[in-house]
Amino acid sequence: MLPLPDFDLHRPQTLPEALRLRAALPKARILAGGTDLIPSMKQGLFTPQDVLHIAGLAELKGITVNADGIRVGALTSLTEMRRDARLATLVPGLVAACKSVATPTLQNMATLGGNLLLDTRCRFYNQSQFWREALGGANAKPATGCLKCDSAGICHIAPKGKGCYAAHSADTVPTLILLGAQAELASVRGTRRLAVEALYGEDGREAAPDRSPRLLIAGDEVLVAVHIPTPTGPTVHRKVRARAAIDYPMLLVAASAEGVVLSSLGPRPQRVTGIQDSMLDADIDAVAQAAFSQAFPLATHVWASTWRKKMVRVEVRRALAELATLNGDPR
Amino acid sequence: MADPIILRCRLNGTPKTELIAPNRSLLDFLREDLGYTGSKHGCDVGDCGACTVRIDGAPTLSCITLAASVEGKSLQTIEGVAGSEPTLVQQCFHEHVAAQCGYCTPGIVLVLEALFEEQADPSEEAIAEVLGSNICRCTGYTKILSAAIDARERRNGRPAKPPTPTFARDL
Ligand SMILES: Cc1cc2nc3c(=O)[nH]c(=O)nc-3n(C[C@H](O)[C@H](O)[C@H](O)COP(=O)(O)OP(=O)(O)OC[C@H]3O[C@@H](n4cnc5c(N)ncnc54)[C@H](O)[C@@H]3O)c2cc1C
Numbered sequence: 001m002l003p004l005p006d007f008d009l010h011r012p013q014t015l016p017e018a019l020r021l022r023a024a025l026p027k028a029r030i031l032a033g034g035t036d037l038i039p040s041m042k043q044g045l046f047t048p049q050d051v052l053h054i055a056g057l058a059e060l061k062g063i064t065v066n067a068d069g070i071r072v073g074a075l076t077s078l079t080e081m082r083r084d085a086r087l088a089t090l091v092p093g094l095v096a097a098c099k100s101v102a103t104p105t106l107q108n109m110a111t112l113g114g115n116l117l118l119d120t121r122c123r124f125y126n127q128s129q130f131w132r133e134a135l136g137g138a139n140a141k142p143a144t145g146c147l148k149c150d151s152a153g154i155c156h157i158a159p160k161g162k163g164c165y166a167a168h169s170a171d172t173v174p175t176l177i178l179l180g181a182q183a184e185l186a187s188v189r190g191t192r193r194l195a196v197e198a199l200y201g202e203d204g205r206e207a208a209p210d211r212s213p214r215l216l217i218a219g220d221e222v223l224v225a226v227h228i229p230t231p232t233g234p235t236v237h238r239k240v241r242a243r244a245a246i247d248y249p250m251l252l253v254a255a256s257a258e259g260v261v262l263s264s265l266g267p268r269p270q271r272v273t274g275i276q277d278s279m280l281d282a283d284i285d286a287v288a289q290a291a292f293s294q295a296f297p298l299a300t301h302v303w304a305s306t307w308r309k310k311m312v313r314v315e316v317r318r319a320l321a322e323l324a325t326l327n328g329d330p331r
Numbered sequence: 332m333a334d335p336i337i338l339r340c341r342l343n344g345t346p347k348t349e350l351i352a353p354n355r356s357l358l359d360f361l362r363e364d365l366g367y368t369g370s371k372h373g374c375d376v377g378d379c380g381a382c383t384v385r386i387d388g389a390p391t392l393s394c395i396t397l398a399a400s401v402e403g404k405s406l407q408t409i410e411g412v413a414g415s416e417p418t419l420v421q422q423c424f425h426e427h428v429a430a431q432c433g434y435c436t437p438g439i440v441l442v443l444e445a446l447f448e449e450q451a452d453p454s455e456e457a458i459a460e461v462l463g464s465n466i467c468r469c470t471g472y473t474k475i476l477s478a479a480i481d482a483r484e485r486r487n488g489r490p491a492k493p494p495t496p497t498f499a500r501d502l
Pocket residue numbers: 029030031032033034035036037038039054074075100101102103106109110111112113114115116117118119169170171172221222223224246247248249376377378
């Protein structure tokens with residue numbers, strides 16, 4: 001049995017109450033569906049004194065669609081998104097991304113907000129305390145694992161480096177980036193919107209001395225909703241994983257006329273750059289080659305990073321061919 | 332130790348009021364505090380589905396759910412599935428010998444019951460997709476899938492799809 005740390009549980013019932021608690025307890029962890037946070041707490045990665053369980057906040061629930069686009073509350077479960085007839089018509093590519101997360105049972109629990117803010121992952125990090133202690137960390141005493149767990153530790157992927165390269169693994173995010181989605185963030189100081197693309201920093205850790213942290217949101221902010229402008233064309237979501245269920249991605253590729261986004265290669269999703277044309281006119285092999293040359297996967301996954309890099313070319317080709325078919329162009 | 336909190340919920344139709352620690356997992360609450368050991372303790376971190384229970388109908392992993400979060404909700408565990416007779420899914424599992432060690436079986440029966448409540452006549456792909464929520468190390472899923480398909484046929488008034496003879500059965 002993996003025990004959970006001892007914490008006080010706070011269960012705000014309104015957003016203002018939640019924001020006040022968030023501001024008063026800066027070290028508290030926010031619990032939504034818990035499918036990321038609870039396994040991590042069981043593995044001893046986080047030992048918060050306070051947990052803010054936000055499941056009771058009505059303001060964060062539900063899907064609304066109007067002339068400007070779609071608003072999905074942060075607490076909306078991926079199952080609710082899969083079952084929504086309006087999303088199926090407007091953003092089938094996003095629904096496909098929800099469907100590829102974990103398993104149907106986990107999708108019942110998993111929230112969209114939790115998916116956006118999912119911790120970065122690495123084979124040396126997402127392990128039990130016992131496993132990580134056995135691995136040790138050159139400098140950490142007691143040895144608790146790598147740099148992401150302990151600033152005195154070392155990175156086992158790049159031992160001479162100063163950063164953490166743990167992989168962004170959220171299935172819905174590459175598609176949301178292509179759709180131009182924005183995150184609505186609230187705190188006691190007010191509300192603001194930030195492009196989903198601008199949520200993520202350079203390093204895999206929550207705080208990094210010389211690089212931007214994995215999330216570029218303030219410590220007192222709560223994610224309230226995701227706003228998606230009315231889409232103008234289809235998106236394609238492709239995922240490489242070992243099994244067709246359960247597994248986190250080892251590579252994600254999303255494509256639309258606007259561009260191609262790669263993820264699970266490092267701490268944040270990346271756009272393939274240097275392509276002038278719309279993806280509907282661009283030469284598929286040229287985009288695939290550009291993506292390949294811009295991808296630098298590290299050994300954060302059990303599968304060889306050289307193979308993951310090769311799969312970038314393969315999956316970008318497949319994504320663009322699928323996109324062409326959706327647009328009625330049988331290339 | 333954090334102060335205990337009061338939890339009120341319904342378990343298999345019966346109202347319960349219990350005192351729990353805020354960090355108690357729903358699985359430990361069911362197994363250790365209430366003695367409902369039908370929900371199994373597998374990986375403990377959300378990977379395997381052995382601990383599946385239904386919360387307000389939806390299959391949920393109890394090992395990564397706080398007991399405190401089922402306040403006011405209705406829980407169903409495998410103990411609450413059968414009436415005086417086994418359900419059709421359970422009957423088909425029995426006839427198809429779809430349980431070997433049986434460790435995965437409670438979770439799988441619950442996800443199938445939930446699927447059939449939602450979709451009267453799911454496709455084989457839909458059945459296979461929900462089975463992806465649960466790891467079975469014994470059966471290779473063949474018998475589980477054939478039991479599930481048989482249950483689907485029979486609940487829709489179509490003829491049974493009896494188990495295909497296996498080597499063991501022929502002995
Ligand atoms: C076996 C397994 C397989 C998985 N496979 C995948 C996969 O293939 N793809 C994938 O994308 N995910 C996967 N997941 C992770 C997870 O199920 C999803 O990412 C899910 O959407 C996370 O949402 P949650 O509500 O459960 O998050 P939680 O665990 O509740 O929260 C995740 C993080 O976000 C923070 N947070 C959550 N909501 C808010 C908010 N509104 N405001 C501020 N902070 C917030 C939390 O503090 C926490 O740090 C898997 C999980 C498991 C256990």
